[in-house]
Amino acid sequence: MYLEYIKSALSSIRNNKGRSFLTMLGIIIGISSVLTVLIIGDGMKETVNGEMDSIGATTVSVSLDATKTEKTFSKQQFDEIEAGISGIYGISPGIQYWGYFITPRKTFDAMISGESQVQELAGTVTMVHGRYITKTDVDDSKKVIVVSQAAAKAMFGYEEVVGRTIEIDSYNGTNELLIIGVRKDNAMDTAYASYLDEPTLMGTIPYTTLCDVYQIDPNSVSSSFSIYLDSENKDQVLAKTRSVVENVMGLRGENAVKVSSGYGFDATTDSIMTIITSVIAIIAAISLLVGGIGVMNIMTVSVTERTREIGIRKSLGARTNSILTQFLAEAAILTFLGGVIGILFGVSISYLICKVVGFSFIVNPMLVLAVVMVSTAIGLFFGIYPAKRAARLDPIEALRTE
Amino acid sequence: MKKLVEIKDVSKIYNPGENEVRALNHVSLIIGEGEFVAIIGQSGSGKSTLMNMLGCLDTPTSGKYYLHGQDVSHMTDDEQSDVRNREIGFIFQGFNLIPSLTALENVELPLIYRGVGKKEREKLAKAALDNVGLKNRMTHRPNEMSGGQQQRVAIARAIAQAPPILLADEPTGNLDSGSSKEIINIIKRLYQEGRTVIIITHDPGIAKQAKRIITISDGKIVSDEINPDYE
Numbered sequence: 001m002y003l004e005y006i007k008s009a010l011s012s013i014r015n016n017k018g019r020s021f022l023t024m025l026g027i028i029i030g031i032s033s034v035l036t037v038l039i040i041g042d043g044m045k046e047t048v049n050g051e052m053d054s055i056g057a058t059t060v061s062v063s064l065d066a067t068k069t070e071k072t073f074s075k076q077q078f079d080e081i082e083a084g085i086s087g088i089y090g091i092s093p094g095i096q097y098w099g100y101f102i103t104p105r106k107t108f109d110a111m112i113s114g115e116s117q118v119q120e121l122a123g124t125v126t127m128v129h130g131r132y133i134t135k136t137d138v139d140d141s142k143k144v145i146v147v148s149q150a151a152a153k154a155m156f157g158y159e160e161v162v163g164r165t166i167e168i169d170s171y172n173g174t175n176e177l178l179i180i181g182v183r184k185d186n187a188m189d190t191a192y193a194s195y196l197d198e199p200t201l202m203g204t205i206p207y208t209t210l211c212d213v214y215q216i217d218p219n220s221v222s223s224s225f226s227i228y229l230d231s232e233n234k235d236q237v238l239a240k241t242r243s244v245v246e247n248v249m250g251l252r253g254e255n256a257v258k259v260s261s262g263y264g265f266d267a268t269t270d271s272i273m274t275i276i277t278s279v280i281a282i283i284a285a286i287s288l289l290v291g292g293i294g295v296m297n298i299m300t301v302s303v304t305e306r307t308r309e310i311g312i313r314k315s316l317g318a319r320t321n322s323i324l325t326q327f328l329a330e331a332a333i334l335t336f337l338g339g340v341i342g343i344l345f346g347v348s349i350s351y352l353i354c355k356v357v358g359f360s361f362i363v364n365p366m367l368v369l370a371v372v373m374v375s376t377a378i379g380l381f382f383g384i385y386p387a388k389r390a391a392r393l394d395p396i397e398a399l400r401t402e
Numbered sequence: 403m404k405k406l407v408e409i410k411d412v413s414k415i416y417n418p419g420e421n422e423v424r425a426l427n428h429v430s431l432i433i434g435e436g437e438f439v440a441i442i443g444q445s446g447s448g449k450s451t452l453m454n455m456l457g458c459l460d461t462p463t464s465g466k467y468y469l470h471g472q473d474v475s476h477m478t479d480d481e482q483s484d485v486r487n488r489e490i491g492f493i494f495q496g497f498n499l500i501p502s503l504t505a506l507e508n509v510e511l512p513l514i515y516r517g518v519g520k521k522e523r524e525k526l527a528k529a530a531l532d533n534v535g536l537k538n539r540m541t542h543r544p545n546e547m548s549g550g551q552q553q554r555v556a557i558a559r560a561i562a563q564a565p566p567i568l569l570a571d572e573p574t575g576n577l578d579s580g581s582s583k584e585i586i587n588i589i590k591r592l593y594q595e596g597r598t599v600i601i602i603t604h605d606p607g608i609a610k611q612a613k614r615i616i617t618i619s620d621g622k623i624v625s626d627e628i629n630p631d632y633e
Contacts, residue, residue, distance in 0.1 A: 004514050015502050312498045315459060316559070317487020317515040319480045396459050399498065 002329070009330035012302070013337070023298040024338035026291025031342025031375050032349060034284040038367055039350035041277050043359035058231040060238060060261050062245055063224035068256035069249075074219040075208060077248050078116075081225075084244040087237055089228040090118030093207050093221050097214055100169035101201055103155045109200045110151075111192070112168065114210030114221075122228035125204075130162035130181030133206050137180075141208040145177040149185045150193035151201035168203070170213045177205065234261060288374075291338070292382040299331050299386035310390050311398025324391040331383025332376050339375025343368055403434035405471070406566060406598055407456060412465030412475075414451050414621075425451035426462070427621035433600065435566070438593040440601045440612035440629075448621040450571075453602040457492060457569050458485045470566065487515050491560030493589075495572035497552040499544040499559075505531060506540040509559045516563060530562035531555070534588055550581030557588055561597070568592060570601045574608060586611050 013020045064071060073081075073093065082091045095114040100107050119125040120132040128149055137144055145166070152161045159182055167174045183204070185193075192200040211218045229237050238261060245257045303310070310323055347363055354361040414426040425448045433439055443449035454460035455467060458474055459482070467475040474485050491512075492498075499508045509527040518526065531540055534554040544552050553573060560568055570589060574582035590611065593599045601612055609615050613632045617625040 011502055308498070309500050312500060313511065313515075314483060315457070315486060315492050315498070316512040317483050319483045319515070321480075322515060396454055399459075399494070 002325075005326050005329040006333065008326060009333045012330055013334060016302075019298060020334060023294050024334060024341065026287065026294040027335050027338030027375055027378065028291075028342040028345060030284055030288035030291045031339050031371055032346035033287065034281065035343060035346030035367070035371055036350040036353070037277060037280045037284060039346065039361070039363060040353055040357075040359065041273065042362055042364065042367075043350070043354045044273070046362055047359040058229060058234060058261070060227040060229065060234070060241065060259060061224060062227065062241060063258045064249070064251075065256045065258055066223065068254055069251055071249055071251065071256075072220040072223045073225060073249075075211075075221060076219075078221070078225065080248045081245055084248060085227065085237060085241060087229065087233040089122040089230075090116060091225050091227050092116040092118045093225045095207055095210060095216075095222050097170070097210065099171065099213075101151070101155060101203065102167040102169055102174065106155075107169070108151075108155060109198050110168070111200055111202055112170075112210065112213075113202070113204045114207030115204050116207060118228045124228065126184040128182045128184050129160050130179070132181055132183070133204065138206040138208050141212050142206060143175060143177050143209060144180045144205065146181040146183055146204045147179060148189040148193070148202045149182055150189045150199075151203060152179075152182045154193060154199055154201055168205075168213060170215075172215055175213050177203075177209075288378060292335070292378045295331055295335055295379060296382040296385055299327060299334075299383055300389065302330070303327065303386045303390040306390075307393060307398045307401045310393050311395050311401070314393070314395035315399060320391045323393075324387045327387035327390045328380055328383045331387065332379035335379030335382075336372065336376045339372050342375065343371055346371075403436065405432055406435045406437075406469070407431065407433040407600075408466075408468040409455070410466040410468070412455065412462040412467060414448075414455065414460070415463045418463075424621050426455065428465070429618075429621070429623055430465075431616070431623065431626075433598065435598055436593075436596055438590075438599045438613040439616060440603060440609035440614070441616045441618060442603055442606060442609040443618035444604055447619045449602050449604070449618050451621075452618060453569065453571050453600075456567075456600060457490055458482045483515075487512055487563070489565050489567055491563070491565040491568045493553070493556050493560050493568065493570035493573045495575040497544070497549070497556045497576070499552055499555055501544050504541050504543055505536060505547070505555045505558075508544070508555055509562050512559060512563050518563075526562050527558070530558035533561065534558045548581070549577050550584055553577060553581070553585050554588065557585070557592075561592060566598055568597055568599045570599065572603055572605075573601065574605075575603075582608075 078091060078093065092115045097112050099110050099112050101110045115133060116138050117133050117135050120127070125132060132146055133144070136142070145168070147161070149159055152159045155161070155166065156164065161179050161182060164179050165176050166179065167176050189202050192202065207221060208218065210216070211221060227237065227241065238259060241259050242257050246252045251257060313323060351361050409429060409431040412426055412429050413424065416423040416425060429452065441449055441452060451460065455462060458469070461477065462475050465475065466473060469485065469489055474482070477485065500511070506527055509530055510523050513523040513526060528540065531537060534557050536551060536554050536558065539547060539551060544555070547555070573589065574585050577585060586608065589599055589601070601608060603609055610629060610631055613629055615627055615629050616623055
């Protein structure tokens, strides 16, 4: 019996191809935009998560909220925190200061980073010549420096500069530093070194040395630091970092410690994404509503046009429910087809966008199923009014219409 | 002869009140199984109302209608639908085929509403189309057929489910004389095969084909006689 309704609905849609398609258009646009938004959102999340998973090492940054506490980290506290969190490569304050590199030949603008030995352990730095900072360098505030390839070339004209010394001017006087290593350039080195007028050279020194050079109190090195870790340990590290830091700093319950993962969605990005997605979803929902009203409209027209057919069917013994079901089925099939076409469109569009933007493209089958169900439900809902009108027709009146 | 249709003192009043129209005025009528009856009347005589009543498309304002011994005068819409489906095969003046369906699908319609399975349905519908000589027109749509052929499809639809009554409302009204003759002959043959046939018409020439002629005027039966000319 229901097969008959579906067959009859399909033939009625076929008989009114143009009109049916135009009616479906609203649903198609609605469904495809909903789907596009959702698929791209998924792809974006997956891509960011994927990046985090694919890179071996990642960082988590920790900072003290200056509005809640005046405390800062000392070297000893860094060491305690480092020892307190298991499963990490280590931590580094990553303080950066401007200064000058002075060679016998020339003075250069410089950016000096105060780091620990951890970056080499984590593999985020690659040495070309010599060695990186060691724990001993940090503990003893050794006057040593690691420079970038670009910096070495700029200062000396060649790269193998291990063993040479440079003077570093911190505005408060100069210190002589021994170059212990040359590290591979990263994007920032290249960019800064290629400023035509004033290239800025990068150098890394133990953060304790940086405190000496810049006359920073070693008991108040910084209010923030980065944890270097394998991304597979991330959840576990994120879970306990706050309490370790709070314990070491004596900041329990003051909510002064901020922990954020370097990559990926932190709370803010996530909520912005949610807002954007919801706004677009609401717009899409409105277009679905409009599409649904279009279906209602065309079904009402169809009922009026087919009044006689309804009369015939009733005279042949169709019950109220048979007529109701027939027209509901027609509306539902109309929007179901619209939904299917909308899915094809939505999937294609989001595939293109994902490829262009570089997101991974994932279609969740449950999402597709849900979309199909929603579009069919729209047809059923907006079909109720016209179908009821059809079912209530008096057969005598209906047969009399031309 | 067994009673098939029994109408007792039936009235139908439209617009009750000052401008009321008494379409049927205390009409009583009995039609037995296997009869061939023509109900003749001018337009406005109440014959259409009577036909709607007989066809269970309408209910009387007062009086009783027993069909097959069952009181069908006060039924819900759905109950009426079921009675129509079971008891009555309609043949309309305007054929009333559904334009988007093929001949076969049109004939299958009442069987669908009766809940007959697909195979059985097709068998019955094909047999009915065969009966009216349209075996090779099954996949044609109404607009691909002549008026006479369309009316034959309508007849096939009316007989496919073998209802006790064939109710024909001006069955030849839209047809040329050749096709009319053809249709009347088919209807006669169906009567001879044992079906009860009621024709409603304004045309004495058609009425004369029936065995019993009931004349209706101003909502009343004015004569009810056996047709002496019936052959």
